[in-house]
Each structure stands twice: as C-alpha cells, then as structure tokens.
Amino acid sequence: MSTTPTTSPSPFSSKPDPETPMPRDSVSAEPAEPTVAAGLAASPARRARPRIGRNLRSLNLWLGGAIVLGVVFCALFAPWLAPHDPLDQDLLHMLTPPAWMSGGDAAFPLGTDSLGRDVLSRLLYGSRVALTVAVIAAFGAGLVGSVLAILAGYFGGWVDRAISYLVDxxxxxxxxxxxxxxxxxLGVGIDNVILSIVLVDWTRFCRVVRSEVMVVRQRDYVLAAQLLNLSHLRIMLREIVPAALPLMITLFSLEMGVAITVEALLSFIGLSVPANVTAWGVMIADARVSMHEAPTGLLFPMLAIVITVLGCNLLGDGLRVALDPRMRGRGE
Known part of the structure; x- marks a missing residue:
C-alpha cells in the first residue's frame, strides 16, 4: 500500500497553499491601497487647513497691531505731523477739496472744512482724544469689572449672587x-467721558471674566493651593489672575474699539469734549452741514473711526487666538 507523501508548505514560499483557507482579513486587504493613497493625498489638505487658519489669525494679529500702532504714532507725534494748527481758520480756503482733486491745494492735503480748518491736522489731533479715551476707559472698565468678577467667581455663594444681581x-x-x-x-469734559464709559462698560468684563474664573477655580493647582491653606488673596493673585489674564487682555483691546465709538457718538451730539478740542465726532458734526458741497470732510473722520475700531477688533481676535491655548489647539 503506497502512501502519498504530504508536503507541508514552506514558510519561505511565496505561493499560498490552495488547501489552506485564506484569512478573512486578507481578502479585504487588496483594495486597501487606494484607501491608503487617498489618505496620503488627503493628509496634505488636512494639514493645510490649520496652517491657513493660523496664517489668517496671525494676519489679524499683525494687521490689527499695525493699525493700532499707526494710530498711537499719529497721536504721539501729531504736533510734528500736522501741517497746520487744528484750530486755525482760513476763510479764504473754506471747503477746499483734497489736494488730488480739482481745485485742491497742496498746502491742505485732505482739504479744509467749512471754517477753513485743515482736515488732516484735525484728524491727527483727533486721534489723541480717541486714543486717550480708549486706553484709560478700557483700563478702568477692565479693572473694576475684573476685580468684581474674580471675587464672584472665586468665592461663589452670596458674593456671587450679589455681584451677579448687580450686573444684571x-x-x-x-x-x-x-x-x-x-x-x-456729569457735564462736558474728557474726564467725564472716560468716567461714563467705565461706569457703563465694566459689566462686559465682569460677566465674561467671572465665567473664566469659575472654570479656573476647579483646576487641580488651585485646589492644591487651597489644601495648603494659602490665603485667598495669594491664590487669587498667583493662580487665578494669571490664568484669566489672556482673556482680560483680549477684552481690553475690544473695549478700546467700543470706547472710541462711544466717544465719537457723544462728541457728535456735543456731550463729549469742549468746543476748542478737536475730536472725530466733532468733525463729523461740523461736516454734516456742508456734506453736499464737501463730502470728503464727512468721509475722512468716519474712515478714521472705522479703521481704528477695526484695528482694535482684529487685534483682540488675534490676541484671543495667540494667548488662549484652547484656540491654539483648534488651529493646530
């Protein structure tokens, strides 16, 4: 009786044994190549999205910072940049158009208003009022609102309820x-304008910062500091404030734009600065009388307000992404 020798498949053989059942996974392994190729092809596009997002957000930061720095430069060096005194009246050059338009005069690059005052000089000096109000009012509102927000978010209980009721x-x-x-x-005056903005807008900081403090209060390092019996003041200054500081900086830049808008509105109706002080809102109020004869006198101060507020908003958005780790994580 002859026996047929059975040969076991060599582990080094590249041909599979026909009697050996194919693994179930190996059947579906062949069409995996296009899937891998598609994944490799799609990965650069996926990686490009965060890169584009980071570039756009950094563009907001740099563009907004450039605009704000430009306004700061104009405000600081207005006496040297302005070709004329902003209050000097030249009745022989009333409603002169800009220098590049027909009938313009090179001595008045942006033209003159209805009293013959140089528009460029008034814009430069008006930036000093806008920037002063924006910085001091935003800082004051941020200081008052953030202090109350930290107290409400950290202590909670009746302190939180009392401050929240006051905010509402x-x-x-x-x-x-x-x-x-x-x-x-209060009366007319730049100090009263700043005080009114602080009294109105501190609630913006208080409500937003309070929510952030309530989140930070539950973190491990704050709980560990409480277990070490550190004083409440030390915990708030060394643990709570640094964690909420990026949000405060972002709100500060955004509040600057709000303060500029409010100051322009108040000066437009004559409730901001005295008549002998140049402000963008005052320029708009003066130019609306002769807007049909010289529309550029109305256009330039409006553009100054829009560009400055836009710069503050772009700077705030860029700072929010740059300083907040959660936003950086979304972009990466």
Missing amino acids: LWMSFPPVVLSLVLMVS
Whole structure:
C-alpha cells in the first residue's frame, strides 16, 4: 500500500497553499491601497487647513497691531505731523477739496472744512482724544469689572449672587441711554467721558471674566493651593489672575474699539469734549452741514473711526487666538 507523501508548505514560499483557507482579513486587504493613497493625498489638505487658519489669525494679529500702532504714532507725534494748527481758520480756503482733486491745494492735503480748518491736522489731533479715551476707559472698565468678577467667581455663594444681581440690574439699562444720562449729569469734559464709559462698560468684563474664573477655580493647582491653606488673596493673585489674564487682555483691546465709538457718538451730539478740542465726532458734526458741497470732510473722520475700531477688533481676535491655548489647539 503506497502512501502519498504530504508536503507541508514552506514558510519561505511565496505561493499560498490552495488547501489552506485564506484569512478573512486578507481578502479585504487588496483594495486597501487606494484607501491608503487617498489618505496620503488627503493628509496634505488636512494639514493645510490649520496652517491657513493660523496664517489668517496671525494676519489679524499683525494687521490689527499695525493699525493700532499707526494710530498711537499719529497721536504721539501729531504736533510734528500736522501741517497746520487744528484750530486755525482760513476763510479764504473754506471747503477746499483734497489736494488730488480739482481745485485742491497742496498746502491742505485732505482739504479744509467749512471754517477753513485743515482736515488732516484735525484728524491727527483727533486721534489723541480717541486714543486717550480708549486706553484709560478700557483700563478702568477692565479693572473694576475684573476685580468684581474674580471675587464672584472665586468665592461663589452670596458674593456671587450679589455681584451677579448687580450686573444684571446694571445691564438692564440701554448702554447708550445710560451714557447720555451720565454725561448730562456729569457735564462736558474728557474726564467725564472716560468716567461714563467705565461706569457703563465694566459689566462686559465682569460677566465674561467671572465665567473664566469659575472654570479656573476647579483646576487641580488651585485646589492644591487651597489644601495648603494659602490665603485667598495669594491664590487669587498667583493662580487665578494669571490664568484669566489672556482673556482680560483680549477684552481690553475690544473695549478700546467700543470706547472710541462711544466717544465719537457723544462728541457728535456735543456731550463729549469742549468746543476748542478737536475730536472725530466733532468733525463729523461740523461736516454734516456742508456734506453736499464737501463730502470728503464727512468721509475722512468716519474712515478714521472705522479703521481704528477695526484695528482694535482684529487685534483682540488675534490676541484671543495667540494667548488662549484652547484656540491654539483648534488651529493646530
């Protein structure tokens, strides 16, 4: 009786044994090549999206910073950049168009208003008022709102309820109407403008920063500091404030744009600065009388307000992404 020898398949053989069943996974392994290729082809596109997002956000930061720095430069060096005194009246050159237009004069690059005052000089000096109000009012509102927010978010309980009730009560008043009432009560003056903006806008900081503090309060390093019996003041200054500082900086830059808009509105209706002080809102109020004869006198101060507020908003958005680790994680 002859026996047929059975040969076991060599482990080094490249041909599979026909009697050996194919693994179930190996059947579906062949069409995996196009999937891998598609994944490799798609990965650069996926990687490109965060890169594009980071570039756009960095563009916001740099563009907004450039605009704000430009306004700061104009405000600081206005006496040297302005070709004329902003209050000098030249009745022989009333409503002169810009220098590049027909009938323009090179001595008045952006033309003159209805009293013959140089528009460029008034724009440069007006940036000093806008920047002063924006920086001081934003800092004051941020200081008041952030202090109350840290107290409410850290202690909670009746402290949080009392401050939250005060914020809700204060925000129930329309901000524009409240600003007008405060200015009528306080009187005209740049210091009163700053005070009215602080009294109206501190609630913006308080509500947003309070939410951030309530999140930070639950983190491990804050709980560990409490277990070490550190004082509340030390915990708030060394643990809470540094964690909430990026948000405060972002809100500060955004509040600058709000303060510039409010100051322009108040100066437009004559409740901001005295008549002998140049402000962008005053320029708009003066130019609206002769807007049909010289529309550029109305256009330039409006553009100054729009560009400056846009720069503050772009800077705030860029700082929010640059300083907030959660936003950086989304972009990467």
